[in-house]
Amino acid sequence: MAPLHQYLLLSLLLFGLGLAGVMTRRNGLITLMGIELMLNAANLNFIAFWRHGPNPDAVEGVLLAMFAIGVAAAEVAVGLALVIAIFRRFRTVNLDEVQELKG
Amino acid sequence: MNALDQLFVNLKQAIVGWFPGEWRLGVSVVISAAAIVGVYAGLFAITTWIERKGLGRIQNRPGPNRVGPFGLLQPLADGLKALIKEDIIPQRADRLVHTLAPILAVVPVILALAVIPVGRNMVAVDLQAGLIFFFAMGGVKEIAVFMAGWGSRNAYSLLGSMRAIAQMISYEMPLVLSGLVVAMAVGSLSLVDIIEAQAGYYGGVLARWHVFTPWGLAGFLLFLVAATAEANRTPFDLPEGESEIIAGHMLEYSGFKYALFFLGEYMGLFGMSGLAITLFLGGWRAPFSFLEWIPSWMWFFGKLFAFIAFFVWLRGTLPRLRADQLMEFAWKFMLPMVLLDVVALALWQYTAHWSVPLAGLWRWVLSGGLMFVAYLGLARLISPRRRVGPRTYRFAE
Amino acid sequence: MSATFAILATWTVLAALGAMALRKPVHAALSLVGALMGVAFTYLNLGAEFITAVQVLVYVGAVAILIVFVLQLTRGEGVEGESLAVQPASLGLGIALLVTGGLIAAVVFLPDWRAAWPEKGDxxxxxxxxxxxxxxxxxxxxxxxxxxxxxxxxxxxxxxxxxxxxxxx
Structure with missing residues (x-):
């Protein structure tokens, strides 16, 4: 097992990659994948802090990661449903071309 | 008896003992892994022979009978054939994805087999969350199926893989839930603990297996149906569907890669059977107390062979389901039944300390009755209201 | 840095990079599966066995499968043109780099965060x-x-x- 800060750096790199993907890609699905990566980075932090934390009996880190995974599952379900709905309406999943709300 | 029972455990310990201290962990891991791969691959070879022979018998033909006595060397010949066949990758296929898929179809299945105890003290890894781990590896297999279907760039492949994934996702729910019913009853996700919980005998004779309780019986049957679907066996073999979409996601594979897919399918079948044995049929335990002298690993593999025979029988007997029937059955019948099984378990557990006369019988009536009524009601709900009369043939007569 | 963690971290970061940078959405999705598996095994490296199984079950078994399914339903082959979600591309990358760099600096330069408490069992x-x-x-x-x-x-x-x-x- 590596020291805590190495896990934090790995999680940060994952977060950064996810953020860069969300910022630059225009395919709606890849944007969703970027969000998943960022959520995973957060989960990795929870587990790393739980493992290296001072209290040996605490299980909250694992619990938080579990809840985060549950919320992520819900988020993906709704997000993908939105992608399908957008595809039905506009025949594309390209976020740039979905501009009906743009003033 | 004890020496024979622990034969392989002692053998492994002896071999590990020959090595210097710091090597022992590595050697132990290698031996366990080699044993799992070797035993189940050998079982795969025997199973293909049993299946072809059995199907032949059911269909009134001899089956393989040319290579070796009773055609016993047929698997060897098949393996050689697969090895020397030309390995074709379609020109427009995605080479990397196409090549990775068969490997990914086998590796998770072998990993999943590692958590199943095959005898007393005979389990490669006793994970705390072994049950969840097993199901998780089943999820990785779906990715392999998708990669095979998409990487081949063939309409039938893609269609077959989409069918396969839809089916696997739908039946994963009842599969996991019926496994979790057992975990709830035992209070542990470790497969070793689950077998431990089935120790002892009713009246000193009949084993305390989970299948001999009302919720366990219902759970076992539901698990068996879901496992058949998860392993893509008839009557749930739509993903392959030789007669309609010609082997589905495996269509563009030839030679050794095709053999790898087959290996994965059969090892998945062994895994599902092994899990059913572990969860409901007492794992390596004997069914009656007077049969305890037979070594534990013989019991496990005997039960496994019984399952293989059962699946061959099913394949020879039942026709294939339609895709809509498959989905309807999963969501409208299997899922509610499994959820009710949780209630049946709760009833069984809450009445565990009843002191009324014939308490055992009343518990059976309460818990089993719930499942039976639900079965009747749901079956009536999903089956079309058609009066079944004598069939009239228009052309055949 | 232990060898296991080095391999895991390299694998995870490369796969995540692939998931965000590969042209074809299906390749990106498969690469995402690799990254998620990498994170799962990092959990195992941290001694969180149960979360590893849950991660594989939920993310690989359900989320990734859903994503590739929707990819197929939406014709999969979405080709990326010159236009990007945030214009220009360097602005988006810049924001991401800035945020990540700031966070990394916070981890590296704050000595308290490097404190290692005694290890404990699962x-x-x-x-x-x-x-x-x-x-x-x-x-x-x-x-x-x-x-x-x-x-x-x-x-x-x-x-x-x-x-x-x-x-x-």
Whole structure:
């Protein structure tokens, strides 16, 4: 097992990659994948802090990661449903071309 | 008896003992892994022979009978054939994805087999969350199926893989839930603990297996149906569907890669059977107390062979389901039944300390009755209201 | 840095890079599966066996499969043109780099965060379950409710409506 800060750096790199993907890609699905990566980075932090934390009996880190995974599952379900709905309406999943709300 | 029972455990310990201290962990891991791969691959070879022979018998033909006595060397010949066949990758296929898929179809299945105890003290890894781990590896297999279907760039492949994934996702729910019913009853996700919980005998004779309780019986049957679907066996073999979409996601594979897919399918079948044995049929335990002298690993593999025979029988007997029937059955019948099984378990557990006369019988009536009524009601709900009369043939007569 | 962690971290970061940078969406999705598996094995490296299994079950078995399914439903082959979500591309990358760089600096330069407390054994699953069923039972129920609502919402959103024809163009 590596020291805590190495896990934090790995999680940060994952977060950064996810953020860069969300910022630059225009395919709606890849944007969703970027969000998943960022959520995973957060989960990795929870587990790393739980493992290296001072209290040996605490299980909250694992619990938080579990809840985060549950919320992520819900988020993906709704997000993908939105992608399908957008595809039905506009025949594309390209976020740039979905501009009906743009003033 | 004890020496024979622990034969392989002692053998492994002896071999590990020959090595210097710091090597022992590595050697132990290698031996366990080699044993799992070797035993189940050998079982795969025997199973293909049993299946072809059995199907032949059911269909009134001899089956393989040319290579070796009773055609016993047929698997060897098949393996050689697969090895020397030309390995074709379609020109427009995605080479990397196409090549990775068969490997990914086998590796998770072998990993999943590692958590199943095959005898007393005979389990490669006793994970705390072994049950969840097993199901998780089943999820990785779906990715392999998708990669095979998409990487081949063939309409039938893609269609077959989409069918396969839809089916696997739908039946994963009842599969996991019926496994979790057992975990709830035992209070542990470790497969070793689950077998431990089935120790002892009713009246000193009949084993305390989970299948001999009302919720366990219902759970076992539901698990068996879901496992058949998860392993893509008839009557749930739509993903392959030789007669309609010609082997589905495996269509563009030839030679050794095709053999790898087959290996994965059969090892998945062994895994599902092994899990059913572990969860409901007492794992390596004997069914009656007077049969305890037979070594534990013989019991496990005997039960496994019984399952293989059962699946061959099913394949020879039942026709294939339609895709809509498959989905309807999963969501409208299997899922509610499994959820009710949780209630049946709760009833069984809450009445565990009843002191009324014939308490055992009343518990059976309460818990089993719930499942039976639900079965009747749901079956009536999903089956079309058609009066079944004598069939009239228009052309055949 | 231990060798296991080095391999895991390299694998995870490369796969995540592939998931965000590969041209074909299906390749990106498969690369995402690799990254998620990498994170799962990092959990194992941290001694969280149960979360590893849950991660594989939920992310690889369900989320990734859903993503590739939707890729197929939306014709998969979405080709990226010159236009990007944030214009210009360097602005988006710049923001991401800035945020990540700031966070990395925070980790590296704050000495307190490097403190290593003594290691401890894996948490017993039984205890996890007890805590989940006692102190956090409301949160658990809330997650269940959320998942149910999300499921119903997803079905409603993705349902085919007669008036959802693509606009004439």
């Amino acid at each position: 948490v017993a699953l039984k205890r996890l379950g007890e805590v989940l069923m006692n102190r956090y039972v409301v949160a658990l129920e809330a997650i269940g409710l959320l998942l149910t609502i999300a499921m119903i919402g997803a079905v409603l959103i993705a349902l085919k409506r007669p008036d959802s024809q693509p606009p004439e163009s």
